[in-house]
Amino acid sequence: MRYALDVQYRGKNYSGSQIQFCDGKEIEEPTIQGELEKALSTLIIGGRNIAENNNRQIKTIFSGRTDKGVNALGQVVHFDVDKEIVASSFIYHINEILPEGISVNNLRIVSKSWHAQKSAKNRYYRYELINRCFKQAFDGDILRVKYDLDVERMQNALNFLLGEHDFSSFKSSGTLNPSKVCFITRAEVEKQGDRIFIHIEGNRFLYNMVRTIVGTLLEIEGHKLPVEHMKEVLEARDRRKAGQTVSPYGLTLMRVDYPQIENT
Secondary structure (H helix, E strand, O other): OEEEEEEEEOOOOOOOOOOOEEOOEEOOOOOHHHHHHHHHHHHHHOOHHHHHHOOOOOOEEEOOOOOOOOEEEEEEEEEEOOOOOOHHHHHHHHHHHOOOOEEEEEEEEEOOOOOOOOOOOEEEEEEEEEEOOOOOOOOOOOOEEOOOOOHHHHHHHHHHHOEEEEOHHHOOOOOOOOOOEEEEEEEEEEEEOOEEEEEEEEOOOOOOHHHHHHHHHHHHHHOOOOOOHHHHHHHHOOHHHOOOOOOOOOEEEEEEEOOOOOOO
């Protein structure tokens, strides 16, 4: 049987969502995937040795990768088991096992052809930053921009990203997929007090793409460049033309959309 999970996590204390390998060997750093697989194996298969020896017998597939420091409110994961799971008791018990900063919010059975990554049609990321010259006690790790940001100019710059484009200018070298074309359906900036939220939705995203888009927005504002600079960067298909890749803190995977959940 194949099950899908809705997972939330705070990325600060983990080395990204995915288990990392070097020269074919797993890097021994805490990841969301590693902790989730260990909890699933402990709960479903059972046995003290699983938790003690970090033995992960159940493997998971995530809708997509998030980096160290990136949060998720709507990550989607699937896994296969040969036994039926009762959702209500499962969610309670797995959240008791999972470490701080990770939780499972929903469990549903899906068809064997359904795939958390390949079946996804749309992903929604939100980047939050603070626009204030002085720090406050509860700012945490969120990026603080000291100079005034013009939300209208930022929106005009973001509008150039809507539609289907080659986003090579906004990818980092770690992008494994050779395809650099993405279709962006939403690119909006919103201000709430001294907080600014940048909402971006699309069918797929390249490695560090959202953080580099935000960095380019801040470069346009910080240097008072014309908003058309975003279009020039996009069309250049050259990472050297874009702004810096900003901090991962403040970036959240909000939601992953699917055509429908295909039940067995």
